[in-house]
Amino acid sequence: MRRPHEPRYGASLLTDHDIYLFKEGNHFDLHDKLGSHPMTVDGEPGTLFAVWAPNAAAVSVVGDFNEWDAESHPLAVRHDSSGIWEGFLPGIGRGALYKYHIVSATGQYHGDKGDPFARFWETSPKTASIVWDLDYGWGDGDWMAGRGEKNALDAPISIYEVHLGSFAREMGDRYRSLSYLELADRLTEHVLACGFTHVEFLPVMEHPFFGSWGYQTLGYFAPTSRFGTPQDFMALIDRLHQAGIGVILDWVPSHFPTDGHGLSYFDGTHLFEHADPRRGYHPDWNCYIFNTGRYEVRAFLISSAMFWLEKYHIDGLRVDAVASMLYLDYSRKDGEWIPNIHGGRENLDNITFFQKLNEAAYTRFPDIQTMAEESTAWPMVSRPPYIGGLGFGMKWNMGWMHDTLRYFSRDPIHRKFHHGELTFGIWYAFTENFILPLSHDEVVYGKGSLLGKMPGDDWQKFANLRLLYALMYAHPGKKLLFMGAEIAQWSEWNHDAEIDWRLLEYRHHRGVMTWVKDLNALYRREPALHERDFEPSGFEWVDFRDAEASVVAFLRKGARPQDMVLGVFNFTPVARPAYRVGVPVGGVWTELLNSDADVYGGSGLGNAGAVAAQDAPGHGHPYSLEMVLPPLSAVLLTPQNWL
Structure with a gap:
């Protein structure tokens, strides 16, 4: 007779085909096969455990149910x-x-x-895993x-x-972040x-050090x-979706x-990371680097991406630090x-990894987007793998961000000598599907x-900030703004x-927040x-x-000829009362937005x-507008009728 909770063997979620796909790096649903899965076997409830540890001599499950006894x-x-260890533990739930x-x-x-x-x-500093299910009524x-x-x-x-831990804190206690449920409505x-x-969450995946913002x-x-x-x-995701708001996760x-207690030296060998520190250790972040040349590791990572898209209804993944993965000498x-x-x-393993990741994501979920934070001029990041691209849907435009913020930081009297920092970005604006990011990285x-x-x-600071946001919203590319920026x-x-x-x-x-609202x-x-x-x-x-x-x-032009917006931007604190701008059509041009309006905190x-x-x-x-350009302002207009 078996002792209470004595393991039972033979139960498995893995088929021969699963093992075949796992070994060749093409199993992207490993979360349904490995890990801990509460289930019933032969009428007996318990949990099936499965873990990949190919170089182990022995593996056991320890926990609060057996006083952490390895025997x-x-x-x-x-x-x-396959190197996978399994066992069904009755009574564990x-x-x-x-x-x-x-x-x-x-x-x-x-x-x-x-x-x-x-x-x-x-919750950190504790480090145990918890048996759990994902039952939820969406x-x-x-x-x-x-x-x-x-x-x-x-x-x-x-x-x-958004960084969930610092968006809002409980009243009277600045050190208690709001819960997922408390955040849902707010x-x-x-x-x-x-x-x-859309909202984009800095990494929500479990991380031991809060100060890493989730990136460890x-x-x-x-x-x-x-x-x-x-x-x-x-x-939380459900609430946002029901309000018509998309959710992107940093990954x-x-x-x-x-x-x-993590992935390093997992089975007594460098299983997930490269063994050679010249490939497996990152000097900037004091951490290990995944060995995506190992097929099972590639499958592990792509399964993680599929997991969030499938189980949590995520609408997009923003992939962090892509440049660090593309260059061996980074x-x-x-x-x-x-x-x-x-x-x-060039890191050939990671190029293949990104291509397979994006092929899998868009094949299964064609209505989502993947986004790369890639800070170099690597070509075709947001182009399909079948023409040699990495396959991402979009790429962060780090060049635009750096040039634009450098320009705006200059005293307006000197800006005329750095005009190219404003205009250069258009030369490459359509080489990728760009997102214009004013992200957390720029405010720390x-x-x-x-x-x-x-x-x-102070007046000029606020005027400059409104002008910056207007330029971003009028410029080609999708938009990203880190929390707190919308209230200056x-x-x-x-x-x-x-x-x-x-x-x-x-x-x-309040004026800046109203400006952001109206720009959106x-x-x-x-x-x-x-x-x-x-x-x-x-x-x-x-x-x-x-x-x-x-x-x-x-x-800016839409698909229909009548869809047209003119943006005129004055980057000095000098008002220009009769500034002439050429336009393609006659008639009246309606002023859609003016960043100098009183409601935004401007001079009116x-x-x-x-x-x-x-x-x-x-x-x-053939036509022109003689218009008033307020100081440090953006004026956006559209033709009211056609002549």
């Missing part, structure tokens, strides 16, 4: 050379704490390991049925980037009030327990931390890296807030404090501002030569809502 619940290795006790082939023990496929973890059917249109390349995509209401189409991930199949259960996180396949000196088989610096580590980067007195936060981001919401008591901060509304309403974000036909310079006045003007200069075109050629066009 009580051994697993059995499969006889198919939802909520049980566990780890794997692994003895290497050389008899060494390196500490109990958390489950790489765990769906739930103890209510986002309407969103899921129609999200393809909301995520399309010709759709308005305006992303609000975050949704704020995103709706500002008009963003260990639990690739679990939302952090700091804010609640997996079902609580599902409820980190580039590295993982060295914590002993952040390394001569002699600190190993060339590829052709003698080059002493960089100051966006408002703090702006020159001049003075201080740079601190992950241990909430956004400084009290600033909304002040007129200029215009961006969503006007096809010219989003329909051809990735096509040269959607943009036309009117004048980029007026460096002396630091003024630029351009047209403008064009009384409209400008009549004159039959006077200008800038190569």
Whole structure:
């Protein structure tokens, strides 16, 4: 007779075909096969455990159910050379704490390991995995049925980037973050009030160090327990979806931390990471690098991506630090890296990994998007693998971000000497499907807030910030703004404090939030501002030569001829009362938005809502507008009728 909870062998979720796909690196549903799965076998409830540890001599499950005794619940290795250990433990169910006790082939023990496929973890500093299910009754059917249109390349995509732990804190206790459930209404209401189409969460996957913001991930199949259960996180996503808001997750396949309970030296060998530190250790982040040349590791990572898209109804994945994965010499000196088989610096394994990742994502979920944070000029990041691209849907435009912020940080009196920083981005704007990011990376580590980067007195700082946002929304490319920027936060981001919401008591901060709201509304309403974000036909310079006045003007165009928006931008604090701009059609041009309007905190200069075109050629066009350009302002207009 078996003792209580004595393991039973033979039960398995794996078929021979699963093992075949796993070994060749093409099994992308490993989360349904490996890890811990509550189930019933022969009428007896319990949990089936399965873990990949091919170089182990012995593996057992330890937990609160056996007083962490390594002798009580051994697993059995499969006889198919897969290196997978399995066992069904009766009586073990939802909520049980566990780890794997692994003895290497050389008899060494390196500490109990958390489950790489765990769906739930103890809250740090505790480190055990938790047996859990993913049962949840979704209510986002309407969103899921129609999200393809909301995520399309010709759709308005305006992303609000959020760190869940510091968006808001409990009143009276700045050190308790809100839970997933507490955030559901508050975050949704704020995103709706500002008009963003999507939210993007900094990594929610379980991570041991809160100060890493989630970028040191260990639990690739679990939302952090700091804010609640997996079902609580599902409820947050569900609430956003029901409000018509898409959800993007930051995802980190580039590295993982060295914590002993994690993936490092998992079975007594360098299983997930490269053995040679010239390939397997990242000097910048003091962490390990995945060996995607090992097929099973590739399958592990791609399964993680599929897991979030499938189980959590995620609408997109933003892949972090892509550049660090593409170059073998990334952040390394001569002699600190190993060339590829052709003698080059390109990481051929990771190129293949990205292509397979994106092929799998878009094949299974054609109505989502993948997005690359890639900071170099690597070609065709957002082009299909079948023509040699990496296959991402979009790429962050880091060049635009750096040039634009550098320009805006300059005193306006010097800007005429750096006019090219404004205009250069158009030369490459359509080589990729770009997102324009004003992200968390630009408001930390002493960089100051966006408002703090702006020159001049307080009035000029706010005017410059409104002008920056107008340029971003009018410029080709999808939009991303980090939380706090929409209220012109003075201080740079601190992950241990909430956004400084009290600033909304002040007129200029309320004005910036109103400006962001109106920009989002215009961006969503006007096809010219989003329909051809990735096509040269959607943009036309009117004048980029007026460096002396630091003024630029351009047209954005939609698919229909009548869908047209003119943007005129004055980057100096000098008002220009009779500035002439050429336009292609006559009649009245309606002033859609003016960043200097009183409601936004401006001086109130403008064009009384409209400008009549004159039959006077200008800038190569048959008509022109003689308009008022307020100081440090953007004016956006559209033709009211055609002549």
